[in-house]
Amino acid sequence: MDNVCIYLRKSRADEEIEKELGQGETLARHKKTLLEFAKQNSLNIVKIYEEIVSGESLIQRIEMLKLLEDIRDKKFTAVLCMDIQRLGRGNMQEQGLILETFKQNDTKIITLQKTYDLNNDFDEEYSEFEAFMSRKELKMINRRLQNGRIRSIQDGNYLSPLPPYGYNIVSGKRFRSLCPNVLEAPVVKLIFDMYVNKQMGSGMIAEQLNSLGYKSAKGKAFGGSSIINILKNPVYIGNITWKKKLIKKSSDPNKSKDTHQRPKSEWIITKGKHEAIIDKNIFLRAQSIIADKTHIPYQRLRSPRNPLAGLIICGVCGAKMVYRPYKNKQPHIICSNKCGNKSSKFIYIEQAVLKALNLWIGDFQFDISDCYIIDTNMIAYKKQLSSLKIELKNFEHQKSNLHDLVERGVYDDATFLARHNTIENKINIINNNISELEKKIKISSQSSIFTFPKTIKFIDLYRKTQDINKKNALLKGVLEKIVYEKAKAAKEDDFSIKVYMNIMKQSE
Missing domain, CATH: 3.90.1750.20 (Putative Large Serine Recombinase; Chain B, Domain 2)
Incomplete structure (x- = not known):
């Protein structure tokens, strides 16, 4: 006896009915109808596929994908459904894939009105015509729905499913x-x-x-x-x-x-x-x-702008404070934790730090030949370069594995080519990024030499260099941390800082 399966799927009209009857009622009614039809026509039903989604693309229709796989495995001689549109009325590519699978595997489509044998010229043409009309109907329905929604919106109606707060x-x-x-x-x-x-x-x-x-x-x-x-x-x-x-x-x-x-x-x-x-x-x-x-969005590896980076500590919550640039006003140093510690302009805090340093090391002469400056920008570049090289190695390994997957039958030719092109594009992007980083590392290393007198006062050295990384490295060479605190009602430059030195006791 021939094996037949049932395929159940809701239409959009069915979804409207379910709003009244309840979820799942449509498929239950359809199942009962088709089982009665199968009994009357002596069909041997061996499996039932119940698709719970409606109006989705083929890739989202899990039961249909399973059905197509089983058809390729010759498990059924026919599929019973309410009408041919239930199999799909999406785009031409998806409809063609479904109908071609039925045809190549000599699987009939049985509906309540007609049985389709796609290896019969008349039935194939008739099914293609119905599929064409179904797509046209779907487009017309969608167009009417969209036009209706737009007219309703223009009339002042609110159509979103959830209300806005308030x-x-x-x-x-x-x-x-x-x-x-x-x-x-x-x-x-x-x-x-x-x-x-x-x-x-x-x-x-x-x-x-x-x-x-x-x-x-x-x-x-x-x-x-x-x-x-x-x-x-x-x-x-x-x-x-x-x-x-x-x-x-x-x-x-x-x-x-x-x-x-x-x-x-x-x-x-x-x-x-x-x-x-x-x-x-x-x-x-x-x-x-x-x-x-609206502040300027932060981006990785942008030119640094904060010479106090990593040094300013919030006196209220203990978090590290950050540099916040703005469009139409001067940058501030802020605490992101919203703990009540009021922010101040960066320039005021920088001046206060330099004033405190001047009290402690103002007369000290620094020997530039002994002054080792850590280029934090260089460190960031090298870290990202290392990360990119690891990522490149992983993609090259994936690329070499593709051929094994084809040989084992895991990928067909189309999947292999698509995956190969995707990986190749990613490899090209990574190689370009590596080249850019290597250029930046070369430029950074060439500009790391100070061109100042052999000995110079610390504050003069800090002010003369324009490189933010070098300013930050200089400060970290003598400072452990700077604790900042400001009352909510305080004016712009009315704040306190505690400067903790690496080489001396704290200064307040």
Whole structure:
């Protein structure tokens, strides 16, 4: 007796039905229908594949991939399904792969209306025509859905599944909008007030809200990024934003979707039906502050800018303080832990350190020929070069293993070529990075010689050199650490430092 399997998969229409009937009801009804059909037609059902996803790409449809593998192994003479569209109506490549697998392995497709033998010219043409019409129908449905959503957005409706913090979703027969949440809306107003009127940063606002017991929309503690997201969201001034992100099905089996932010020119921003929580002028002031506060992003192996790096210690929490550059104001030394230790301009702290050093070693003459300066930039370059060489060796090993995998039948030709090209591209990128680093190491080693008199005072030496690494090395040669502390209400240069010397007792 011929072996037949059943393939079950939901359609988009079925998902709408399941919202009323409950998850899994559709597949259960379909299974019952097909089993009754099999009994009436004396079909020998040996296996049932139940696909729980709908509208996904082939790579995400685990049961279909298993079915195709079993068809190649000649386990079935036919597959029973509700209709041929259940097998797939995605792109032409995926449909072609599915139908070609059935044809090459002489496996029939049995539906409630018709049996398809793809080795029969008429059935093959008919199945291809149905597949074409199915794709066309799918595109038309998607287009109508998108156009409908856009019209609804332009009418001021809110279509996202979850409400933004500060609102609840309200819906009726012809609308879906937002209304202020009586508990969360005051918190949104408080956030904007602290940011705009009290000049508090996002991290400090998050700490303040957490200390008061407030929770985010997901019931978690607030963080600086969640505060910024609230401050940037135009929904709070009554606007609706759509098409900010481009979401596509992922080709990665471990991911269902790939998400990218669209250019602002493609966004749809329209007036919503909901009530605004924040005044427009306050919102615009917040955007201006955010733009002014945006600091320059840090990048590995950029030219160093902080000669005090690794030396400044927070007097409140004990953490190492960091150099923070800004767009429109002077750089500061800050504590990232938000412990209440107020920051100061870098230039004030540097001057205070040099003043303290001048009291202790101002008259000392340094012999340049005996002065060994550690080039921290060179150390960083060499560490990364070593890391890249290890990475290069790993990729070259992977490349050599590809041929073994082909010979053992693990990879087919197409997979081998794709994997080979990917590894080759990575090897080229690593080789280019190695060449760039070797050039930087050569330049750094050539510029490591001081061109000063044989003996010179420490402060003069520090001020004359323009190399930040050398400044940092000079300071680390005489300093163990610098402990910094400043009250919240203190003015710009009103702070205290304790300078701990490597060669002397502490100075205050």
